[in-house]
Amino acid sequence: MAKTPLVLSLTSFFLLFVSSSMAADPDMLQDVCVADLTAIKVNGFACKSNFTADDFFFGGLANPGSTNNTYGSLVTGANVEKVPGLNTLGVSMSRIDYAPGGLNPPHIHPRATEIIFVLEGTLDVGFITTANVLISKTITKGDVFVFPRGLVHFQKNNQKVPAAVISGFNSQLPGTQSLALTLFTSAVPDNVLTKTFQIGTKEVEKIRSKLAPKKS
Secondary structure, three states, rough: OOOOOOHHHHHHHHHHHHHHHOOOOOOOOOOOEEEEOOOOOOOEEEEOOOHHHHHOOOOOOOOOOOOOOOOOOOEEEEEEOOOOOHOOOOOOOEEEEEEOOOOEEEEOOOOOOEEEEEOEEEEEEEOOOOOOOOOEEEEEOOOOOEEEEOOOEEEEOOOOOEEEEEEEEEOOOOOEEEEEHHHOOOOOOOOHHHEEEEEHHHHHHHHHHHHHOOOO
16 A cells, blocks of 8 residues: 555654654753753753743744745755754754755755655755765655765756755754855865866856855
């Protein structure tokens, strides 16, 4: 009997919560520790003394996000910065929307493993091991795929219709480093980039200009 999308989604998030027993975040030491986002940050967030149900709620994943940008994708996070009640719980989620041809470019999550569940559409996804081996697969509605913590990974919508996934993380704040943005929109010296990628200064400047944040 074929598994329904509901069964698959429940299975994927069961695996996520099982994996949280080995989460990247420290174990909690009390029932809740709702983040005080205004306090001085330590390794995580301090607990605030007064909290409500709204600290454990976020409605931002219900609707598709705008994909009208350079890459044709948008990540909407539901982490501790959006849901203060996640503080010390070692889990978070996000929704990723992809326009036709959209890409979530190669990136890493330094603090979490990621598991995605396809809501709609078809995606070509993959990650690269430290032995430089590409592990890739085409996934479609109802499918689940896992990206191990700290490994470079991506998702590409090669279809003519939109796609969307829900992703789960075993960290309240997994962090994201997009390789292209990290290298070409930071203060990495041009001579480091020219040597690394075996290109000229003009090519570096061209890439920087294309990736630079658009002024409103």
